[in-house]
């Protein structure tokens with residue numbers, strides 16, 4: 055007899071009479087029906103393999119055992135890669151990130167850097183000959199690489215990196231050395247125990263002159279024994295400069311000194327997608343749990359309500375729910391820009407590089423910081439159970455907050471965006487962003503609170519805050535301050551301007567996607583409600599920016615507040631159906647709070663029972679420590 059599938063009655067009720075086609079949203083997020091089919095096939099292929107399941111929860115293993123277990127599974131995944139139904143790159147993308155990858159490798163993928171940075175560095179900066187020599191070896195996993203740029207003393211300031219690569223024209227070799235403790239490469243993933251090669255960023259010295267940071271291929275460990283090569287600490291290795299700037303002993307300047315930064319741009323682009331996947335997981339867990347959890351008393355004498363029926367809970371969870379769509383659509387736009395810019399760069403056309411740099415910094419900083427804040431709100435919205443390790447919130451939060459630092463610490467990236475905006479605004483030049491800066495809203499600054507009217511407010515804020523920052527810089531200049539001091543003293547304004555520009559890009563992406571998208575009426579309705587909720591939410595959160603740059607009035611704000619709470623109530627009935635549309639399997643959510651069937655309490659209990667401490671009534675430590683204390687009559 056088929057086993058009755060349990061479904062929490064509240065969740066079951068939430069799912070009744072869904073007014074839109076969930077699969078249509080799933081296909082939208084996957085990039086089409088075929089991509090959804092491919093993703094589900096790959097998930098079944100990977101998640102059905104018993105060897106990829108954890109015998110015990112990872113949190114109960116030692117550090118060394120965690121590493122060994124993750125490496126075992128990562129290597130097994132690579133064996134499965136060759137036969138995967140989705141093909142190499144789509145599978146790699148799925149296995150390296152926060153979705154399918156983290157369902158199997160909960161503590162992280164020891165091989166991630168090999169694919170996320172090492173191979174892209176070779177592809178983006180190696181010469182044809184170098185690619186011919188290394189790429190096949192890398193793709194065939196005959197070598198494992200990482201990207202070693204950050205040092206103990208420097209991560210942000212690349213011009214301050216201390217690792218030196220001195221070219222010896224006699225031997226035609228580069229001598230790599232770490233001249234000080236602070237020069238030690240620190241942080242590169244896989245560098246400690248896994249990688250046997252690295253792309254090492256070092257200051258190139260030739261003929262006594264420093265030519266700046268360049269990438270070098272360095273072998274770290276013996277390919278057979280995996281022992282570190284002799285002198286690995288004070289590297290005197292046979293590195294190869296990954297880029298063809300030394301011709302017959304003479305340094306040839308690259309067409310663009312910024313090309314060595316290209317790998318970081320790629321990762322910043324994919325990070326936007328990855329933090330959005332993590333945010334989708336957190337929102338799904340918190341939303342389903344909030345419809346299962348009944349607590350307190352809303353109407354005196356009534357049954358305890360679902361906590362999702364509190365407006366305060368809707369205010370916590372519906373903006374992050376809307377953000378998952380906003381960030382996904384913006385990340386899709388950025389991904390398309392990346393491909394266009396990259397294809398142009400391969401033809402020698404670097405015109406879009408500043409736009410790509412500006413927007414990738416802006417979106418990476420915005421999506422990672424907003425996702426981190428929203429994930430913490432989701433965690434808090436689940437009360438005590440949200441604090442449990444098994445809820446998966448601690449791991450998701452750790453992953454999204456890491457993204458606020460790696461690939462460019464967010465503040466540094468905001469200042470890079472500001473540098474790009476000030477330059478673009480002053481020169482009235484540049485490409486993509488110029489439409490925001492030059493296409494500024496002319497005419498009266500009256501406010502209309504329609505969707506179009508609100509988008510115009512975002513544009514006024516983006517342009518207006520750049521102008522405020524420029525005015526600050528000019529004021530400092532008139533006082534005789536040096537440009538670097540003026541820049542530092544305007545940092546608060548510059549960062550606000552950068553953030554306003556990033557928000558405008560996300561808002562425009564969301565609105566434009568709904569205009570362009572071929573959506574059914576019910577899907578368009580619910581996504582439009584989410585879009586309007588989100589852009590009003592951000593406006594209310596940042597109302598100071600809008601007061602500064604437009605004729606927004608207190609009356610307008612009160613009207614927008616009313617619209618906001620109306621939208622909370624309108625979207626609330628579809629919250630579970632919307633997160634169901636993400637089509638995130640329980641194994642990917644990896645949380646008893648967010649499971650599809652809502653059987654929360656039994657799953658929490660089962661998880662707790664897995665703890666080694668719950669394998670006996672009295673732990674041995676009682677006899678060693680507690681009993682003597684109890685007897686000691688202190």
Ligand SMILES: CC/C=C\C/C=C\C/C=C\C/C=C\C/C=C\C/C=C\CC/C=C/C(=O)SCCNC(=O)CCNC(=O)[C@H](O)C(C)(C)COP(=O)(O)OP(=O)(O)OC[C@H]1O[C@@H](n2cnc3c(N)ncnc32)[C@H](O)[C@@H]1OP(=O)(O)O
Pocket residue numbers: 143146147148150151152166169170173174201203204209210211212213243312315316318319321324325328407408411459460461462463466470473474477
């Ligand atoms: C095989 C592939 C198959 C499939 C793909 C596989 C996987 C991908 C899919 C999924 C992956 C899923 C998830 C990924 C998730 C996580 C990633 C995994 C791991 C992360 C590991 C982390 C790695 C790292 O952290 S690496 C180290 C990163 N470090 C940094 O980012 C340093 C930040 N600092 C800087 O960038 C510099 O300080 C600086 C900002 C450049 C400033 O330095 P500097 O003072 O020299 O520069 P100026 O400010 O003077 O500007 C000079 C000039 O240059 C322009 N510029 C600066 N940066 C760039 C750039 N990056 N690109 C282009 N141009 C740049 C700047 O605008 C100035 O120009 P102008 O003079 O014209 O103004």
Ligand SMILES: Cc1cc2nc3c(=O)[nH]c(=O)nc-3n(C[C@H](O)[C@H](O)[C@H](O)COP(=O)(O)OP(=O)(O)OC[C@H]3O[C@@H](n4cnc5c(N)ncnc54)[C@H](O)[C@@H]3O)c2cc1C
Pocket residue numbers: 167201202203204207208209210211240241242243456459460461462463464465466469
């Ligand atoms: C999980 C993780 C994985 C990583 N993986 C890798 C890897 O694989 N390979 C690799 O090479 N690196 C890696 N890193 C290192 C990472 O790239 C650096 O930590 C990051 O670039 C920040 O640099 P930093 O640590 O020097 O911070 P710092 O720049 O020292 O930041 C400290 C403070 O100084 C501020 N600051 C610095 N410069 C400025 C400025 N110009 N203006 C204003 N404020 C400033 C920052 O905003 C910050 O508040 C990883 C880091 C993490 C957390």
